[in-house]
Amino acid sequence: MTTSKVTSTAAASGYGQRQQLARLCHGARLVRPLARLRTLLRDDLRILAYHRVLESVEPAGFDFDVELISASAERFHEQMAFVRRRFHPMRFDEVMALFEAGRRMPPRAILISFDDGYDDNHRIAFPILKDLGLSAMFFVATGHIDSGAPYAYDWLVHMICTTEATQLSAPELGLEAALPESLTGRRALANEVLDRLKSLHDGAQEAFIARLEREWGIWRHVGHVNCRPMSWDQLREMQGAGMEIGSHGVGHRMLAKLSLAQMAEEVCESKATLDRELGTSVQVLSYPVGGPDAFNAQVIETVRQSGFRMACSYIAGTDTVRPDSRYSLRRLPVERSMDTAWFEAMVSLPELFGYPTRSRLRAG
Ligand SMILES: [Zn+2]
Incomplete structure (x- = not known):
């Protein structure tokens, strides 16, 4: 198992420069x-x-x-x-x-x-x-x-943001990390986990998410107010409009x-x-x-x-x-x-x- 430093991907400097340049161009019409x-x-x-x-x-x-x-x-x-x-x-x-x-x-x-x-x-x-x-x-x-179930990757982020566990052990991702206390830190860790998970085949991705659900006891359930899919009736209404x-x-x-x-x-x-x-x-x-x-x-x-x-x-x-x-x-x-x-x-x-x-x- 390797231990990896988790780095924030939220604000890579390239994005900041792009935004600055956009502001300059916009301001100069x-x-x-x-x-x-x-x-x-x-x-x-x-x-x-x-x-x-x-x-x-x-x-x-x-x-x-x-x-x-x-x-x-x-x-x-x-x-x-x-x-x-x-x-x-x-x-x-x-x-x-x-x-x-x-x-x-x-x-x-x-x-x-x-x-x-x-x-x-x-x-x-x-x-x-x-x-x-x-x-x-x-x-x-x-x-x-x-x-009506939440999406698996969303649930993974949700688990990392809310778990009471203190350690994330993910040998399948080559990752061993302490759970940060701050929400910002946890979001950065979730980004890192998502980045690494994508290289696994589908079955391994599913097994990893299921293992965390089991170990942390945060079961995916239908109807979470912050993560709900649309219904067929809503889609039909939108299509009709x-x-x-x-x-x-x-x-x-x-x-x-x-x-x-x-x-x-x-x-x-x-x-x-x-x-x-x-x-x-x-x-x-x-x-x-x-x-x-x-x-x-x-x-x-x-x-x-x-x-x-x-x-x-x-x-x-x-x-x-x-x-x-x-x-x-x-x-x-x-x-x-x-x-x-x-x-x-x-x-x-x-x-x-x-x-x-x-x-x-x-x-x-
Ligand atoms: Zn998608």
């Missing part, structure tokens, strides 16, 4: 002219990627994964108003139709997407989108919509870390369940976690053969929809640390101000 210039040179597709929108990005007593809060309600409203004002918001089905007809995307085309299916998407994000006349895609893990729903697997498992049979089952079952519950043919999937190690050529082929027509990764960037990229579309993650200047600079000039791809489990 450089973002808009540079964005106009970029539009002349590139007509690519932007896909914003959100997870949770809550009343605040630092809610009191919140002991789940705070990094999954993409924006506060107020900031999300401001971001969506900006997107509507400066870009050409589209739906995934419109983009697909243009692509399949061999037509070009309009300039400044943008899509809005959410991963996982937390109930705050319905409670907070949906009314804001509706008010502004925008549509978004909600990628949901069907097993969690069925069961112009939102799109897509697949994020059944159990939010990294598809490339499963056996071929299990992977195919996750993909096919999620589609069959969504099609049945929503009375439509769901066309788009987002790979759970979504980094380079979360999907591969075999996963892409299975997704294509299962009837999906597009798929999103969680790799940062913009896209030109092409036959060879339609199943690995890049997105622009929105993070809670983004202030107004940074968000506007990031969407306008993603190459300069986009959040770097993270391979961490919470991604996607």
Whole structure:
């Protein structure tokens, strides 16, 4: 067993510099002219990627994964108003139709997407989108919509934030660490655990989380107020109001870390369940976690053969929809640390101000 020093990943200096530069450019009114210039040179597709929108990005007593809060309600409203004002918001089905007809995307085309299916998407994000006349895609893990159970990685963070144990022994991750007293320290440790867990195959990830549940006696239960998936009725209501729903697997498992049979089952079952519950043919999937190690050529082929027509990764960037990229579309993650200047600079000039791809489990 090795002992590793746990380092905070929350505020790497690169992010700070990016934010500073965004503020400078924004303050000097450089973002808009540079964005106009970029539009002349590139007509690519932007896909914003959100997870949770809550009343605040630092809610009191919140002991789940705070990094999954993409924006506060107020900031999300401001971001969506900006997107509507400066870009050409589209739906995934419109983009697909243009692509399949061999037509070009309009300039400044943008899509809005959410991963996982937390109930705050319905409670907070949906009314804001509706008010502004925008549509978004909600990628949901069907097993969690069925069961109402919290997501495994969220529960892992929750356990680390709340356990009364004093030591985390994780030989399978090469990690032995004292549980810090502060919530900030525990969040940093949880980041480290998530980072390391992603290299394990699916069964080992599941076994590790189950072992901690057992040893610490913090059993995953349905209905925790801070970590609830949406219900089918909520999804049907959103779909009826112009939102799109897509697949994020059944159990939010990294598809490339499963056996071929299990992977195919996750993909096919999620589609069959969504099609049945929503009375439509769901066309788009987002790979759970979504980094380079979360999907591969075999996963892409299975997704294509299962009837999906597009798929999103969680790799940062913009896209030109092409036959060879339609199943690995890049997105622009929105993070809670983004202030107004940074968000506007990031969407306008993603190459300069986009959040770097993270391979961490919470991604996607
Ligand atoms: Zn996810």
